[in-house]
Amino acid sequence: MPPAATEPLTPERILETTEEVLRRYGPTKATVVDVARALGVSHGSVYRHFPSKAALREAVTDRWLGRTVGRLEEIAAAPAQPAPAKLEAWLEALFEAKRHKAGDDPELFATYGVLLAENSGVVEAHLEQLVAQLGRIIGEGVAAGSLAAADVPAAARAVFDATGRFHDPQYAAEWRSPTIVAEFEAVTALVVRGLRA
Amino acid sequence: MPPAATEPLTPERILETTEEVLRRYGPTKATVVDVARALGVSHGSVYRHFPSKAALREAVTDRWLGRTVGRLEEIAAAPAQPAPAKLEAWLEALFEAKRHKAGDDPELFATYGVLLAENSGVVEAHLEQLVAQLGRIIGEGVAAGSLAAADVPAAARAVFDATGRFHDPQYAAEWRSPTIVAEFEAVTALVVRGLRA
DNA sequence: CCGATGACAGATTTCAATATCTGTCAGTCC
DNA sequence: GGACTGACAGATATTGAAATCTGTCATCGG
Structure with a gap:
């Protein structure tokens, strides 16, 4: 070098x-x-x-996470797709993105895990962005009458929490299990059904 | 001593x-x-x-976990309560039990975490017991027509996975958050709604 | 005999000395 | 004059030697 x-x-x-x-x-x-x-x-x-090593780490991770958020944003913004299908597609894209990051880029994924443990604001902001995207999809569905939710932001958070096993880096080791996709589909189906009008 | x-x-x-x-x-x-x-x-x-220190640890944890499973079993076996309400009560009891164990008995809770990290069979068996109890409640609901599930064991596993944030020891630190109960209720409501007939 | 002991080998943990790293800043160089 | 350097103090990490622990087993005492 x-x-x-x-x-x-x-x-x-x-x-x-x-x-x-x-x-x-x-x-x-x-x-x-x-x-x-x-x-x-x-x-x-x-x-x-950069004022500190932590700031440097955060800036790198922020960029890295931003690339994924961009791709998910495309799904969330796609026009004329019914909200339930869009919700499923978005959750699957999130799972795939995290899973591939964990597999293909283990060191940067580990860096993300370090920030999570440190309660870094960058990760919090990232998660809020994701929940906000979910909220927009659910909001659309409620407006179109295909989904039901009394409190859309709370519902978005609940969907995010319920699917944590498939995007929280703490579970990354289990994403190699042969049954993980079936488990993902079962949870996703349950959650989407719970939101249906 | x-x-x-x-x-x-x-x-x-x-x-x-x-x-x-x-x-x-x-x-x-x-x-x-x-x-x-x-x-x-x-x-x-x-x-x-006892053949090893690990066996000793497992035996102690097994006993300790068994006490909780017993209390949950009482809820699962309670007669004449509608399945959706029973499901909610059971999930809340599980959350409360784990939360109190983490708070009141931190060292034994940490022991449980160690076994989890070691992929000990004892923990696996404990989780399977819990999922089996869930399966019985859901099965009852399906029989009574109050719940719907194509594959009851898979549904039980999905409910368990979706509520992981509220019983998986990896999340114990977050159980002290003031918003955790609201989050638990939102996820539980979503999941139970997803199972309703 | 039979449950219990304590000396033992190899694995693991602890601890303190050493080395490296983070973050600062007075000073250098273009 | 402003970007860059490198020496520095305090914090953190690494290392290797010493201590402790796990698991075994030949032996002891009742």
């Missing part, structure tokens, strides 16, 4: 390199010194752009 | 003392030597009755 000394040091470049370093070493081994070395600068320079 | 050297050494007496020792020191600090000392015998004698 030869240092590319000539380019200017920007937050963006730092984030990209930090992501690589996290991917290579994982959240427990990666250090700010490693990131600085990969960038060919002193670690003091990194602190000029 | 004076050693009572005269009484005969029985598995029952070992279990009682082990429970005390676990409660006092917690699963990470308690040793077989501690148990033997509390009993006034050598640790070799303990191994005459």
Whole structure:
């Protein structure tokens, strides 16, 4: 990894390199010194752009999570699909996204887990975004008469909580079980049925 | 804690003392030597009755979990209560039991968490008992026409999975949140509605 | 005999010394 | 003058040696 000394040091470049370093070493081994070395600068320079290691970790994870939220947003915003089907599609996409992140990008997934344990605001914001998307889908369904919910935000939260086993990183180890898809479908069916008008 | 050297050494007496020792020191600090000392015998004698420390831990946890299962069984077996109400009562009793165990008996609760992490058969059996009780309640409801489920065991498992946030020890820290009861009620209502005929 | 013991080997844990890391900042260099 | 450096203090992590623990078993005492 030869240092590319000539380019200017920007937050963006730092984030990209930090992501690589996290991917290579994982959240427990990666250090700010490693990131600085990969960038060919002193670690003091990194602190000029990010106030702490935690802030750096959060910024990387935020970007990483943002990519998934974008894809889910497309499903939530898709026009002219009945709300119950959209809800199922969205939940399945969420499960698939988390499962693939856990499998394909284990070190960044572990970083996400660290932030969760730290009660980082980034993760909280991410979860709120997801619940808000759910709320919009459910709201649509209620407006169209295909779903019933007295309190839409509370219903969205309840759906999110009830499906936690399929998106909460604490359960990542179980996502390799051969029965997990059947379990996911059973819970999803139960929850969607519970919302039907 | 004076050693009572005269009484005969029985598995029952070992279990009682082990429970005390676990409660006092917690699963990470308690040793077989501690148990033997509390009993006034050598640790070799303990191994005459239990083949390993893990077996001892499991036996104690099994007893401890069994007490809860017994109380839940009473609810599940209660005659002449409509299945939906019984289901709600059972889920609430499960949540309350786990919550109180986590709060009042933190060290034994931590022991339970250790077994969970070890994939101990005892915990698996405990969970299966609980799901079986759920299955009986749902089966009753289906027979009486108040609930609908194509596959009763699968529905029972789905209800158990969907309410995991309120009985899985991984979430114990969140059970102190002031909003947890509202969240529990929302998920329970959603799930029970999803099963209604 | 039969339950109990305690010495033992190998595994695990503890602890303190050492090394590394995080975050700061006075000073350097372009 | 503003981006960058590198030395530094305090916090955290690593390491390896010593202590403790688990599980076994030859032996003891009633």
